[in-house]
Amino acid sequence: DGGITQSPKYLFRKEGQNVTLSCEQNLNHDAMYWYRQDPGQGLRLIYYSQIVNDFQKGDIAEGYSVSREKKESFPLTVTSAQKNPTAFYLCASSIQGDQIYEQYFGPGTRLTVT
């Protein structure tokens, strides 16, 4: 079965610690995305990648970093510089990023930082 996996589903960290959220897809999609979802707000784009070894900042990239060393994987690191890291993080992929295709989402990781 093809799909997107994110792990873990729930993650707890102390303030000041960096944390990496995993995202893996076996859909053979070129494009991958990271979104943040907060109550009462639309999904906000953190980073996206249209091809391996290349990625672009989204609307709220400050305090986050990504890598795209393999087509299947697009991990997101939430650094200590992110002021309000507690949120629901969603990873998505699409066939290509420069044309219009639906995005497929992973199950999400709920990060709580205290």
Add this chain to the structure above:
Amino acid sequence: GQNIDQPTEMTATEGAIVQINCTYQTSGFNGLFWYQQHAGEAPTFLSYNVLDGLEEKGRFSSFLSRSKGYSYLLLKELQMKDSASYLCAVTDSNYQLIWGAGTKLIIKP
């Protein structure tokens, strides 16, 4: 600026029909998506409209008017499992998705 508006919450009765509206103002337009999201889960694709008119897909239909910057999602024969949030998203001129905050639909027996 870019803006997408949807009602925050709606309530409907099982078996009835409900219409969820979405209005948008974006820099360019390359289509509009509707997604369904159950609480704590991933959004799943429902529909895509790029031309004016109504697209029907089973119990769900989606309508688009580009001149009015307006879309709606119509859900018929409501079932309890339709209780979810419905997200409207517009593809702008850079092929980026701009998301609305979502409409939480509550279905009552």
